[in-house]
Amino acid sequence: MKERLFKEIDNAPLVLFRIFFGFLLACETFGAIATGWVRDNFIVPKFTFSHIGMEWLQPLPGSGMYYYFAVMGVLGMLIMAGYKYRYSMGLFTVMWAAVYFMQKTSYNNHYYLLVLVCLMMCFLPANRYASADVKVNPALKKLTMPAWCSWVMIVMVSIVYFYATLAKFYPGWLNGTFARQLLNGSVKNDALRAVMTQKWFYLFITYSGIVFDLLVVPLLLFKRTRTIAFIASLIFHIFNSITLQIGIFPFFALSFAVFFFPPEKIRSIFFRKKPVVLNYGFSKDGAGALAYFFIPFLIIQLLLPLRHYLIKGDVLWTEEGHRLSWRMMLRTRNGGTRFRVVEKATHKDLFYDAYSDLTPKQEAAMGTRPDMIWQMAQRIKQEFKTREQDVAVYAITNVSVNNDPYKALIDPTTDLAAVSWNYYGHCTWILLYDSKDNPIK
Structure with missing residues (x-):
């Protein structure tokens, strides 16, 4: 197991993910300004409902939050370019975490996922190739990374999908009630809504959602089913993007697919000029980060969604243990x-x-x-x-x-x-x- 974790692989998946991720962060933050999300959640309200214990976190006065989000948008582009990566990624993580904890009126699970992935990216060597940092300091350039750099991302997304599946096993989901209500409220086109709120359609959405969340990661892990799983992911997430209008989340979820494909395949498609590594060895790079950050971090993520089982009452009603648990779009x-x-x-x-x-x-x-x-x-x-x-x-x-x-x-x-x-x-x-x-x- 240890040999598999520290075996060197091409770092193309992590580099490509950094580029996708930075682009999506810029889209999220600049888009929040353009769509009025910043205005509605931080400018217009007299105060925000911060997470309990963080009531001191309140928006900047006047138009301050516009500038705040603009700075995050610029940081997203710097992350994408790999410029001053550690500083850009670290600062964005702190600023986005503040936004997340500052308000929960517009709570969304992908805001929380962004916090977690940003934190993970701070400890990953995502700027070792195709980055401005390498242009400035060629000594940073590296063509490989230890395999665990991909596996921590695979484990993280597996946790999200597993608990998203588990949360759906309750009557309101299984009988199609929530799917019908969601489609009825989200789809604006009358003719389309008439079709989507028919029983056969919303029950299909109900059970295909369970099957997708349960099987997508296992199917992506195996070569024979990987392409089919990726096509299904494209259909699933693009459908959600069109019908539910949930921002960058569908594209963010799709970006994790780069870690499931062979690194050489990612290199050959996206980095054709990248030199081919002929002999892969073993690398202890980041062993400390794996042992002292990633493993405890992922264990916490595995345990947090279970806490509502220890709290009296139905979480759907009491909301106690609902957040940080991947209970996505359930009620x-x-x-x-x-x-x-x-x-x-x-x-x-x-x-x-x-x-x-x-x-x-x-x-x-x-x-x-x-x-x-x-x-x-x-x-x-x-x-x-x-x-x-x-x-x-x-x-x-x-x-x-x-x-x-x-x-x-x-x-x-x-x-x-x-x-x-x-x-x-x-x-x-x-x-x-x-x-x-x-x-x-």
């Missing part, structure tokens, strides 16, 4: 929340228009997600504290998942301003869907 949440603010000294209800501080998108997201409801209650508490009033904050919720019957999500008798968030277990004030104390509304 729709509808409903809303209103807050009751009570002055503790007088026991009088106080008027507070919580939604005057929120954009419509923030209001929709906050109204059905426990962590954001709790954060809003904490914000209301602080707002009244500035007025020298000590208040209790109660949430009256009415929520439905996948168009199931509406129920209360939060215990209306719990003062959310006085309770803490449980990072590692179930918050008892989040009512379980099947609880006897939570009747259908």
Whole structure:
């Protein structure tokens, strides 16, 4: 096993991935400005719902976030060119991680995947060929890399697909409910939507999604099935790109395919002038990074998605353990929340228009997600504290998942301003869907 990991292979796959990756990072960040995503999520809102514990991460004032994303776009191009690669990749990683943790109103799994892959790329020798760094310093040039450089990427993408498959084994997916709702809401063309929301079509999408996520990695690993698997990947991801409009993710997912094909094949197609290596040996380059970063890192990624099994309640309802778990596009949440603010000294209800501080998108997201409801209650508490009033904050919720019957999500008798968030277990004030104390509304 150790010999296979440290056997030298052509570094064409990693170099090509760096070029694809940098291009996609530039598209993601410049595109976020052009499409209004930056405006809607960082400029217009008065504040953002950061990840719990990182509330200090808030957008730059004024037009600052436009410049922030522009800098990331430039860094993406520098990564693509392989210029000052370690610095460019490291700085982009820090800046993108800040963006990810700064807001969750527009949470997307591929934003999290970008954080992880950026971090991995910081430790990989992706600038040893076809890079500006090599032009400046020819001593950096190298034609090979240890095989583990490809394997860590294969393991990472395998984890993503495995947990994406596992998450689909629940009634709302298996009976086609979510696929029908997703297609009905995403497809704008009336004639196309009429076809796609027919039972035979959405059930085909439902089960082909499971089969694809389960088998694509094993099929890409074997020579006999690799081409078929790659063609299936093209069809699957391009279909998702057209119908779901999920940004760079389909192309990002496709870019991992370079690690499954023989390195010599990648070199012969994309780097025809690259010298052929006649004798591959063994290389201990990066052995420390593999042992002390990549192996612990991948073990953590393997364990994190399992944590919701240790938390009481259905994760689809409570959302506890939902993030960082590759639970991608599994449910729709509808409903809303209103807050009751009570002055503790007088026991009088106080008027507070919580939604005057929120954009419509923030209001929709906050109204059905426990962590954001709790954060809003904490914000209301602080707002009244500035007025020298000590208040209790109660949430009256009415929520439905996948168009199931509406129920209360939060215990209306719990003062959310006085309770803490449980990072590692179930918050008892989040009512379980099947609880006897939570009747259908």
